[in-house]
Amino acid sequence: GESVGLHLPTLSVQEGDNSIINCAYSNSASDYFIWYKQESGKGPQFIIDIRSNMDKRQGQRVTVLLNKTVKHLSLQIAATQPGDSAVYFCAENGSGGSNYKLTFGKGTLLTVNP
């Protein structure tokens, strides 16, 4: 979910479990969505993206689900590993008045316990 104030929403999971990170977006005109992973001290790293003509897209150990009816996006990580610990945030392309600009959510901190 989106952060409130200075504290990010957090998700703590056990190694090997599946993780689900949620994101609500605001602009029904958005037609492109993307998930990033950001490790401490590094730049955001692309994970997976999806266009609005799709409901689901799978990558390696990750799946993105898009529910346009309720404007909700989720990232599922299978068999979560300690290396997955990071901040994850979603972005959409429709809120900035241009489809080559992205608007980013504030992120969710995922902690994987060994």
Place this chain on the structure above:
Amino acid sequence: DAGITQSPRHKVTETGTPVTLRCHQTENHRYMYWYRQDPGHGLRLIHYSYGVKDTDKGEVSDGYSVSRSKTEDFLLTLESATSSQTSVYFCAISEGAARQYFGPGTRLTVL
């Protein structure tokens, strides 16, 4: 990793001094972006460029200017740095309505 470098990676400066951050890409992507990242705000767009000498403002452009004289370089200038501009700055590139790739970031501290 996308071929994006940022320099300097860390900088400490004093209020009122000019500062220039550089983003360099080797991917020949058309679009380049400057963001700042602050706790509680996430990534916010400062300025972006859609071609050589073509730039436009983002949501937090006050106090910043940019220039792009070559496809591969995008410069961000703080004309007179203030403490409120202490932040981590990220450059990103893209080919358009598609994924953006980010650089490693520059941590700027204004005292």
